[in-house]
Amino acid sequence: MPLPPTDETSHFPGLARVAALLADPGRAAMLWALMDGSARPAGELTMIAGLSPSAASAHLARLAEGGLLKPEVRGRHRYYRIATAEVAAAIEALMNVAHAAAPAQPATRPARTVPVEMRHARTCYDHMAGEVAVRVFDLLVEGGWLVRNDDDLEVTEQGVARLSNWGVDVKALHARRRRFACTCLDWSERRPHLGGALGAALLERFTLNGWVERASRPRVLRITPLGQHEFDTFVTS
Structure with missing residues (x-):
């Protein structure tokens, strides 16, 4: 043959x-x-x-x-x-494949070889990843701000209003050529965080609001005391 x-x-x-x-x-x-x-x-x-x-x-x-x-x-x-953001997403996806293929690490638990500060909060190209990002994404869905449609996401009317309070213009993000909002599998947490234009807008807003700042180590993000307070308030709101 x-x-x-x-x-x-x-x-x-x-x-x-x-x-x-x-x-x-x-x-x-x-x-x-x-x-x-x-x-x-x-x-x-x-x-x-x-x-x-x-x-x-x-x-x-x-x-x-x-x-x-x-x-x-x-x-x-x-x-x-x-x-492009698509190239970054592909590289992040390959990292997920690499971690899933590692025999020493169960797929349902965070990779212990990843530094603690990088597991906690880091950048994933232009949006936030790590434990904090995964938790924020869960709360956005559980709180009714976002609705999942497979890998794509849509913002509810409640979400539009609440995100506006954070300084995020959902209508303007929809007008961009980039994918609006999607799940991105977090390679250290093995659960999704928020990607796409909305994910990038949230990281930008968190940074401008002084909730998150870049650490000296590449990709690592530090949650400021103000940010910790705001995220804790978000959890209980």
Whole structure:
């Protein structure tokens, strides 16, 4: 029996190409470092990946050509960031696959190898992840602010009013081309948190309100005393 065609244009165009880009440990390290939504200079990514400047330059060029990274020129320096929210979501999904496949870790419990502060609250590209984010998402659903439709979410009339009090304009978010709201499986908690444009808007609002701030460690978020009070109030409201 003849083997199936190997031309990647026959089935799932580009899948093998993207998988090959993600398969290299150095490139994976650079991508993971950018999962906080930041733009980092090539030199910093070179050190993170533990590569020579010439090798890192070649890897960054491949990632940019493959559509996974977006380069930005700032003066004499070149910065890189994750190209799109869809790319970030795919990387986060692969992390879920990696954790689920780890034989030493039951799928229903948080990964003990993840630092405590990162399990508690962190960024997932441009929205919040970790224990706090999972709990907030549960409360939004239980409180009737959000209604689940498989992986997609809709905001109820009550939710529109309550989110408006938090400074979130739901109508404006719906007008964006980006996916409005969806569940995102949290790779440390193994439960969903809120993603999409609404998830990003909430993290932005929490930060502007002084409830959440970025820690010195990449991706880690710190819940401020004011934020802890507001989240505790939300639990009991």
